[in-house]
Amino acid sequence: MRIDVVSIFPDYLAPLELSLIGKACQDGLLDLRVHDLRDFTTDRHRTVDDTPYGGGAGMVMKSEPWAQALASVAAGNTEAATKPVLIVPSPAGERFTQAAAHELAAEEQLVFACGRYEGIDERVMEWAAEYFTVRPMSLGDYVLNGGEVAVLAMVEAIGRLLPGVVGNPESLVEESHSDGLLEYPVYTKPSSWRDREVPAVLLSGNHGKIAQWRRHEQYRRTAERRPDLLAEFDAAKLPRADRTAF
Numbered sequence: 001m002r003i004d005v006v007s008i009f010p011d012y013l014a015p016l017e018l019s020l021i022g023k024a025c026q027d028g029l030l031d032l033r034v035h036d037l038r039d040f041t042t043d044r045h046r047t048v049d050d051t052p053y054g055g056g057a058g059m060v061m062k063s064e065p066w067a068q069a070l071a072s073v074a075a076g077n078t079e080a081a082t083k084p085v086l087i088v089p090s091p092a093g094e095r096f097t098q099a100a101a102h103e104l105a106a107e108e109q110l111v112f113a114c115g116r117y118e119g120i121d122e123r124v125m126e127w128a129a130e131y132f133t134v135r136p137m138s139l140g141d142y143v144l145n146g147g148e149v150a151v152l153a154m155v156e157a158i159g160r161l162l163p164g165v166v167g168n169p170e171s172l173v174e175e176s177h178s179d180g181l182l183e184y185p186v187y188t189k190p191s192s193w194r195d196r197e198v199p200a201v202l203l204s205g206n207h208g209k210i211a212q213w214r215r216h217e218q219y220r221r222t223a224e225r226r227p228d229l230l231a232e233f234d235a236a237k238l239p240r241a242d243r244t245a246f
């Protein structure tokens, strides 16, 4: 997979050079390229923003630098058989979920447009629809100052799903949200810590009971912390052996 990120703060994306995503790039599993939007301006001040039509506070990102930058990254990938996906972080976007991460991990090329100020001139998304599948995406119902933090989260969530990135693919199967429930609590040595004991079932060696306890804990936690997820959860979709906890 190739991922391009366009931002006026390219150094904000430096953490992607670390840890699993950085190693995936070194191993050739991921081709990550970060571009400075100001490199696509033509004036001596490298201007990327201007005042909003209709008035109001703040500034809006100009369309031409974005069109030049997006055209450059789209053209840069002639091997792609399908239109690249242009992901535009925005408080007004569709919710980014684990399901979306899996969907996007199957794409050949993702392009992330990191807005700043009050956002990007809307005509850029209209123009881009000819060359990209355009997807405005929100991390959650709170307002950030720009798209970079959202891109760090999305690239990590997507990148870790790519084959070979996570050492043990098994660990991707049972994690939160992979089956519609939150994950169960985890413990490690010592078994007794500050007068707090590890649940006895986990020390029993009875794998059937352990699986049942973990399923029940997933359900209890989800009901307690995210009852909204339970509305969509259907135990009937679970493998028969997993249903004993409900």
Ligand SMILES: COc1cccc(Cn2ccc3ccc(-c4cc(N)[nH]n4)cc32)c1
Binding pocket: 089, 090, 091, 092, 114, 115, 116, 117, 118, 119, 137, 138, 139, 140, 141, 142, 143, 144, 145, 146, 147, 150
């Ligand atoms: C566009 O509407 C806005 C209204 C007020 C402020 C801002 C600031 N801002 C600029 C670019 C940008 C990109 C993403 C986000 C964002 C995403 C999520 N989930 N929260 N915040 C916020 C952004 C934008």
